Amino acid sequence: MPLQFNMKRDPSAGLVPEGVHRFVVDKAEEKNGEKGPYISLHIKAYPGGVKHNATVFESLSASEGARFKVDQFFDAVGAPTEGAAGEAWFKGRSGWARFKHIVNRDGDLQAVVARYLTDEQAEKAVEKEGMSAGGGVDPMGAAPAARSADPVRKTSGKKAAVTEMDNDASPF
Numbered sequence: 001m002p003l004q005f006n007m008k009r010d011p012s013a014g015l016v017p018e019g020v021h022r023f024v025v026d027k028a029e030e031k032n033g034e035k036g037p038y039i040s041l042h043i044k045a046y047p048g049g050v051k052h053n054a055t056v057f058e059s060l061s062a063s064e065g066a067r068f069k070v071d072q073f074f075d076a077v078g079a080p081t082e083g084a085a086g087e088a089w090f091k092g093r094s095g096w097a098r099f100k101h102i103v104n105r106d107g108d109l110q111a112v113v114a115r116y117l118t119d120e121q122a123e124k125a126v127e128k129e130g131m132s133a134g135g136g137v138d139p140m141g142a143a144p145a146a147r148s149a150d151p152v153r154k155t156s157g158k159k160a161a162v163t164e165m166d167n168d169a170s171p172f
Helices: 064-077 119-129
Strands: 018-032 034-047 055-061 094-103 109-118
Touching: 018 119, 034 094, 055 064, 055 094, 055 109, 064 094, 064 109, 094 119, 109 119
Parallel strands: none
Antiparallel strands: 018 034, 018 094, 034 055, 094 109
């Protein structure tokens, strides 16, 4: 039988959509660059609560000039204000971030983390922009909710709705 492609489009193919989405750090590695050491993060975004196939690469630099991004990350994941965090600490951390598209050095479009957000900042951004946390119209009306390991979503002004989860569904 000759090769045939299914014509159904995959909405999670390509770039992570712009907007405010949940994220999980899939991988973290300590590296040394020209300007000093940094932690390289491989981030998975969850637009609309569903895991996106693309990985967003992020570098958290140890330089003083880039400390603001590290602080944003710590606030977004609810890190304590005392102690130290090495490479292993970052893996599996989750929170909210605003993703945007930029043109990289090669002239290609790339999704990046524009800013890490606390739960409160994410909720305000979603309300202000009139969109769901998935970066567009969310048919379930889900809003940023407290971190939870169960498949319950808080909805603004409504009873919590339980949704069925599959392998690519949100771990939040």
